[in-house]
Amino acid sequence: MEAIAVEDDARSDNFKKIYRYDVTSADNFETPAVSKLYQWWEEFKPGLPMRTDFDISRHWTIAPSLYLIEAVAPGQYLHRLNGENVVDIIGVSLRGHEISLTSPLPELRRFASYMDMLVEGKKPGRCEGIVEVLGVRDAKFETVDCPLLRDDGSVGFLLGAISLRD
Numbered sequence: 001m002e003a004i005a006v007e008d009d010a011r012s013d014n015f016k017k018i019y020r021y022d023v024t025s026a027d028n029f030e031t032p033a034v035s036k037l038y039q040w041w042e043e044f045k046p047g048l049p050m051r052t053d054f055d056i057s058r059h060w061t062i063a064p065s066l067y068l069i070e071a072v073a074p075g076q077y078l079h080r081l082n083g084e085n086v087v088d089i090i091g092v093s094l095r096g097h098e099i100s101l102t103s104p105l106p107e108l109r110r111f112a113s114y115m116d117m118l119v120e121g122k123k124p125g126r127c128e129g130i131v132e133v134l135g136v137r138d139a140k141f142e143t144v145d146c147p148l149l150r151d152d153g154s155v156g157f158l159l160g161a162i163s164l165r166d
């Protein structure tokens with residue numbers, strides 16, 4: 001499958017290379033947490049789940065790998081939550097961090113653009129790549145980013161999961 005974007009420019013975080021893809025099926029995923037989140041999201045097809053449809057108490061096994069990003073406005077996002085595995089992989093808690101098309105960091109501008117694509121298309125996306133874990137070793141990772149609706153029917157959140165593939 002061909003990537004819709006490849007990021008390998010120098011970054012300020014610990015991601016070294018990111019390939020972004022459309023999601024075509026649950027077979028796209030190798031890790032249990034990422035696969036389980038996508039399978040949950042896919043149960044709502046042809047519609048989309050609401051934010052209120054996701055009950056963390058029913059997803060304890062994957063909770064450490066989850067993150068929630070709020071769509072504040074086009075090109076403007078806010079990390080609301082991230083689990084312990086997310087913090088371990090990324091190296092820092094992103095809770096409360098803003099992501100926008102006007103960020104001084106190019107990787108945040110690219111991430112905001114990617115999220116805009118998911119919000120506008122009302123479809124999930126997935127990423128694979130290389131991340132430096134704990135400043136010690138490089139590891140392969142995968143993610144899924146699933147749009148969730150607000151009560152008014154607009155995409156208001158992206159619920160995601162990240163896992164190491166090594």
